[in-house]
Amino acid sequence: MMSIRESIVVFTLLLSLSVFLIVANSSMDPYKALNIILNPDGTLTRVKIPPQNPPSSDPNLPVLSKDIPINRSKHTWSRIFLPHTQLHHKLPLIVFYHGGGFILYSASSTYFHDFCINLANSTKSIIVSVEYRLAPEHRLPAAYDDSVEALQWIKDSKDSWLTNHADYSRTYLMGESAGGNIAYNVALRAAAEIDQIKPLKIKGLILIQPFFGGKKRTGSELRLAEDGTLPLPVTDLMWNLSLPVGADRDHEYSNEAVNGERCKVLGQGWRVGVFGCDGDPLVDRQIQLLNLLKANHVNVTGQFYPGGRHGIFIGDPSMSAQVFHFLNNLLS
Template identity: 55%
Template sequence: MMIVFKHSTMMPFFSFTHYKSFWRSSIAFAFAFAFFLTFLLIANSLTLQTQSTTIPCNKDPYKELNLIPNPNGTVTRPNKPPQSPPAPDPNLNTLVLSKDLSINQSKSTWARVYLPRVALDHSSKLPLLVFFHGGGFIFLSAASTIFHDFCFNMANDVVAVVASIEYRLAPEHRLPAAYEDAVEALQWIKTNRDDWLTNYVDYSNVFLMGSSAGGNIAYNAGLHAAAVDENQIPKIQGLILVQPFFSGTRRTGSELRLENEPHLALCANDALWELSLPVGVDRDHEYCNPTAGNGPARMGMIKRRGWWVLVTGCGGDPLVDRQVQLVRLMQRKGVRVVGHFTPGDYHGVQDRDPLKARELYGW
């Protein structure tokens, strides 16, 4: 039986009347919801029907993903999704200003920083959301219109600075390249002297956030960041994992039930991991399956840092069982985790549907 929280809208994890109450409202939400989550997880224990045998793929996953594999291990991406430029000019009639800042020119990594216009008229500083976009580690960019719009709206509605990170893509740069880029971005944020960051960001109030593959990056980057000197990065308060992208060699009930779900079919999911993971490892590598190998032990670093973790998912996502498993394991490890799972919808719904995005962060 799949776990769902039967709410039409998500409780406002991000919502706050004034930005200084951002973290206080987060804690209040988490305490109120944690016992409810625990009760439901126990009372509605997942039926994780698993099998180790491989389901034959009757379709060409590369064709389904619109990828052309090349002999040298790279891929050709024939269709480039729409992109949006930044808008840094304060004279523009826009609610949120945005600009691109280089992180590491040798790796072509950069950040698109979103600044709510209202911040220009206030001296107090804002929380920072460090956002990692989705795309199966293979596709899309911080400049992709789908994520530009998401970050623009979130910065405006939440009244927070958002730094959307451009990381290297697989298979040209297999994992852990994206995690390394994410940690380097955090170190860059701490030391960068750009006026938008130094004038408007509260470096003691930082959250790592990502959707789909970006949720995986936020999680693994958090683990990497927890292992470095605290003085090298901003003070992280929590991780926000939106439909995080995880898998494993054994099929879960939701993967079997939604094998042909058009937004993330099982064959396509397998192909994305084959292209992203280090050569020679399977889907039970801890990058892919946080419940396998040394993954559970590494969660102790999150507990020691005292971070809150929010994990969201929905019933129409083939990965929902993985996400619930992650919440349950974090609970057993003593991590302060909050889960929010809704019926219906599909993988990546909040990236495509502005109303669903607004339900995510409140208004």
């Protein structure tokens, strides 16, 4: 008769084996699922570009938007969102990093453009959405470097929307999925080099279903190995295409636990929010990050919801509202 502990061990081993067999024998082609082709020179052909939105200067809309170059040689730029009906005082500044597994999407993608409009309008904040370079053409840490450079650009910018209306003393970093990973790594750099980004004073960090990984599968990855939104072959491919050549998923860019003390720098007055849901294969990694932050005395709040899927906080207005509610409390 096996003990409860022995039964759990056996169950976990069988579950791991079954998932290994599912993934190993899966006929799913992650390249086809993502509509990408890997070229012989290591670049990607992105077969199906998601819908894009141009910026809008229509004064009848509550939020205006415009694009401004950051680094022309790298083709990086920002899309700024201004809630122009709320300009009787300076507004908080939120720097946003879009998701897409480091290999897809843009600040102009309709998915993220619409979210940023609603974010600006709901929180009465100026949003700077950063267009960073994508992998595998530009592997990590290129996206981190571009995103830190965006902070330098903001602080030096002469753009009137920023200089006249942004309260640099209330700056927040935010990212979704891979953008959450980027926001986190930008936060670590910014907290360690705080004098280099003055007058920006970063007060908080909002991580929406941040994209982290690791060689050892978590329970949620095993449970949702064939998830319809983010199955294991897709996440593995995203990491293979974005990490430095030769690195595996236990690199610190992917698995924060391998160098967990890095986050101690966020214990100096930062307020951090981590959002997740049970239906996301990455939820266990997000909970691990939450616990890591708590263990390092970071002022962090976790908000996790039943059901759902990866990307739900961007795609579902009712779940976006949960993020906006948290932010309004943070900004008040």
